Amino acid sequence: MPILQLAYKSLLNRRLTAVLTLISIALSVTLLLGVEKLRNESRSSFANTISATDLIVGARSGSTQLLLYSVFRIGSATNNISWQSYEELSQHPKVKWSIPISLGDSHRGFRVMGTTTDYFQHYRYSRNKGLGFASGLAFNTLYEAVLGADVAQELGYVSGQQIVIAHGAGDISLVSHDDKPFRVVGILNKTGTPVDRTIHVSLQAIEAIHVDWQGGAKLPGFQINAEQAERMALQPKSITAFMLGLKSRLATFRVLREINEYKQEPLLAIMPGVALQELWDMMGVAEKALLAISAFVVVVGLTGMVTVILTSLNERRREMAILRSVGAKPMHIFGLILGEAITLTLLGSALGLLLLYGLLVFAQPIIESQFGLFIAISWPSTYEWKLLLAVIGSGIVISILPAYRAYRYSLADGMSIRI
Amino acid sequence: MQDRQNVIDIGRLQYRWREGLPLVLDIDELGIQRGERVFIKGASGSGKSTLLSLMAGVLSPEQGQLNILGQELTHMKGAQRDAFRADHIGFVFQMFNLLPYLSVIDNVTLPLHFSARKKSKVAQPEQEAERLLAHLDLSGSGILSRPVSELSVGQQQRVAAARALIGSPEILIADEPTSALDTDRREAFIKLLLSECDASDTTLVFVSHDDSLRSYFDRSIALGDINLASSQGE
Numbered sequence: 231m232p233i234l235q236l237a238y239k240s241l242l243n244r245r246l247t248a249v250l251t252l253i254s255i256a257l258s259v260t261l262l263l264g265v266e267k268l269r270n271e272s273r274s275s276f277a278n279t280i281s282a283t284d285l286i287v288g289a290r291s292g293s294t295q296l297l298l299y300s301v302f303r304i305g306s307a308t309n310n311i312s313w314q315s316y317e318e319l320s321q322h323p324k325v326k327w328s329i330p331i332s333l334g335d336s337h338r339g340f341r342v343m344g345t346t347t348d349y350f351q352h353y354r355y356s357r358n359k360g361l362g363f364a365s366g367l368a369f370n371t372l373y374e375a376v377l378g379a380d381v382a383q384e385l386g387y388v389s390g391q392q393i394v395i396a397h398g399a400g401d402i403s404l405v406s407h408d409d410k411p412f413r414v415v416g417i418l419n420k421t422g423t424p425v426d427r428t429i430h431v432s433l434q435a436i437e438a439i440h441v442d443w444q445g446g447a448k449l450p451g452f453q454i455n456a457e458q459a460e461r462m463a464l465q466p467k468s469i470t471a472f473m474l475g476l477k478s479r480l481a482t483f484r485v486l487r488e489i490n491e492y493k494q495e496p497l498l499a500i501m502p503g504v505a506l507q508e509l510w511d512m513m514g515v516a517e518k519a520l521l522a523i524s525a526f527v528v529v530v531g532l533t534g535m536v537t538v539i540l541t542s543l544n545e546r547r548r549e550m551a552i553l554r555s556v557g558a559k560p561m562h563i564f565g566l567i568l569g570e571a572i573t574l575t576l577l578g579s580a581l582g583l584l585l586l587y588g589l590l591v592f593a594q595p596i597i598e599s600q601f602g603l604f605i606a607i608s609w610p611s612t613y614e615w616k617l618l619l620a621v622i623g624s625g626i627v628i629s630i631l632p633a634y635r636a637y638r639y640s641l642a643d644g645m646s647i648r649i
Numbered sequence: 650m651q652d653r654q655n656v657i658d659i660g661r662l663q664y665r666w667r668e669g670l671p672l673v674l675d676i677d678e679l680g681i682q683r684g685e686r687v688f689i690k691g692a693s694g695s696g697k698s699t700l701l702s703l704m705a706g707v708l709s710p711e712q713g714q715l716n717i718l719g720q721e722l723t724h725m726k727g728a729q730r731d732a733f734r735a736d737h738i739g740f741v742f743q744m745f746n747l748l749p750y751l752s753v754i755d756n757v758t759l760p761l762h763f764s765a766r767k768k769s770k771v772a773q774p775e776q777e778a779e780r781l782l783a784h785l786d787l788s789g790s791g792i793l794s795r796p797v798s799e800l801s802v803g804q805q806q807r808v809a810a811a812r813a814l815i816g817s818p819e820i821l822i823a824d825e826p827t828s829a830l831d832t833d834r835r836e837a838f839i840k841l842l843l844s845e846c847d848a849s850d851t852t853l854v855f856v857s858h859d860d861s862l863r864s865y866f867d868r869s870i871a872l873g874d875i876n877l878a879s880s881q882g883e
């Protein structure tokens with residue numbers, strides 16, 4: 231096809247603008263697909279913040295509030311629940327495992343969570359991944375703490391570090407449990423979930439640091455030191471919430487109803503998957519805005535291409551007239567311009583895709599270690615192919631404009647060269 | 650009137666660019682014979698280029714007969730006229746004849762890509778292009794390998810003439826091909842063009858507003874005399 235060869239040589243002759251156009255299309259395609267990938271991955275990673283847990287139970291309040299403080303360590307519980315209720319419900323015949331948690335203290339801005347070693351065994355995130363230890367192991371004796379990955383990294387702590395827990399959740403706390411310091415015994419692997427920002431101690435430890443406290447303040451003139459506390463019976467009287475794993479998922483709704491109708495105490499049970507979805511939907515606006523912005527960038531890229539082609543048309547009228555004089559049909563001219571646009575869009579999209587994967591290969595480990603977001607480098611999904619097709623399709627459609635204009639020129643100019 | 654010897658036969662031809670615009674051309678009768686070398690002169694804006702566009706089948710008349718090589722262009726569709734032009738006509742513009750992104754040889758052989766008929770007459774395109782260029786006093790690899798944008802205007806016009814002549818079209822139409830050349834170059838160019846047309850028995854229609862060139866041609870026609878719509882020429 232000599233007309234293709236002509237188109238190619240003509241484009242080569244204008245390679246600077248062609249390359250710039252290619253780059254702008256490629257970048258916009260990279261941005262669009264990149265944002266889309268990030269959006270999907272963060273959605274699924276958000277949904278994977280906690281998995282395998284069938285129910286989360288706390289004092290009766292809002293389900294979002296319960297999810298926020300129990301999973302995301304945001305905000306705090308209005309009420310605690312009694313140890314008795316926990317004992318009873320964790321013995322429920324349908325329950326396979328349970329993890330009690332107790333919140334309320336912090337260390338330099340990171341929440342401290344009292345729990346049992348079951349937590350390290352049963353807690354799951356991201357499609358059944360368990361918590362692993364980057365170093366050390368779980369707490370064993372009373373004043374031992376296990377750090378989330380971010381805590382250790384941001385504060386520069388290693389095993390053996392002594393830490394003092396502050397009362398309350400604030401960054402700067404006036405009162406601290408400095409009489410009962412903890413020793414770091416383990417550091418967890420990075421999970422990309424709020425676990426990374428949590429300091430884990432035993433429930434008994436939470437009891438111990440509060441034995442000489444009452445109602446959020448230290449009892450005056452009454453002090454029990456660390457060793458004395460260790461020898462006391464440190465059975466917790468209340469906890470903040472607990473997580474349940476059931477023997478069968480099918481029982482979830484039944485157990486949920488039973489807990490919500492629990493007579494001894496007003497309780498609230500939520501299914502974390504559902505609550506996470508609700509929470510994500512609430513934040514969905516920002517996510518959609520991001521996608522809209524990247525779609526606009528694509529529009530800008532394609533409009534840029536059409537603008538470049540349109541402005542080049544005037545100087546190319548001579549080319550058109552010469553081709554017409556040797557026998558080219560107006561349809562040839564139309565095809566020449568459209569073919570050029572299609573070539574640019576296709577090449578630009580391919581380049582964009584290439585760039586995206588190049589960037590992914592490069593950025594994947596960084597994103598994973600910095601944000602705990604694992605972006606799988608996989609063949610584009612059907613949805614991504616559709617997006618790409620939409621880009622190419624709109625590129626072709628809007629290129630009909632300059633092509634048609636060139637077609638009109640070549641009809642209207644007759645056999646004369648206009649400049 | 651319908652002399653079969655005529656390669657171009659025009660009768661009662663009227664043309665206007667768009668509805669509402671005045672007639673640009675209104676020609677009662679114009680016949681050009683095979684092998685004839687015709688000089689058409691006329692003031693700027695008098696419709697010379699328009700007439701050539703009609704002859705080449707790029708434009709289509711509003712009314713009248715336009716018979717080229719025995720075929721009635723007014724009965725043809727646009728695409729047929731394009732194919733007809735590709736097969737039977739060579740065209741030279743006033744200037745800017747060449748595609749800057751093609752080599753000299755590729756510029757000359759360009760028409761062969763659009764006409765199977767011309768292509769069939771040329772066994773070896775490159776040699777034929779070189780032969781024509783040599784006849785037009787353009788030879789030596791020095792010139793042939795240069796980008797066309799580096800050629801002088803006179804050289805460019807000769808390359809354009811070679812392109813119009815390749816594949817031996819029956820009619821060569823030239824729209825003021827010498828107006829960008831100085832007097833010496835102009836004469837040399839016309840002489841070369843004429844001798845090439847002679848050699849291949851090509852009918853030449855040459856348009857210019859420069860009256861001094863008429864002596865080279867068999868016949869000279871003043872467009873103003875045959876065009877009844879000649880009021881707007883300046």
Ligand SMILES: Nc1ncnc2c1ncn2[C@@H]1O[C@H](COP(=O)(O)OP(=O)(O)OP(=O)(O)O)[C@@H](O)[C@H]1O
Pocket residue numbers: 642643644646666667673691692693694695696697698699700858881
């Ligand atoms: N594409 C066009 N659309 C509308 N009017 C046109 C077009 N081309 C030419 N005309 C008009 O047609 C008339 C004849 O133009 P044409 O180009 O044929 O003149 P010309 O004799 O070739 O002039 P010149 O010697 O300057 O080349 C002019 O009045 C011009 O304004």
Ligand SMILES: [Mg+2]
Pocket residue numbers: 646697698699824
């Ligand atoms: Mg003209």
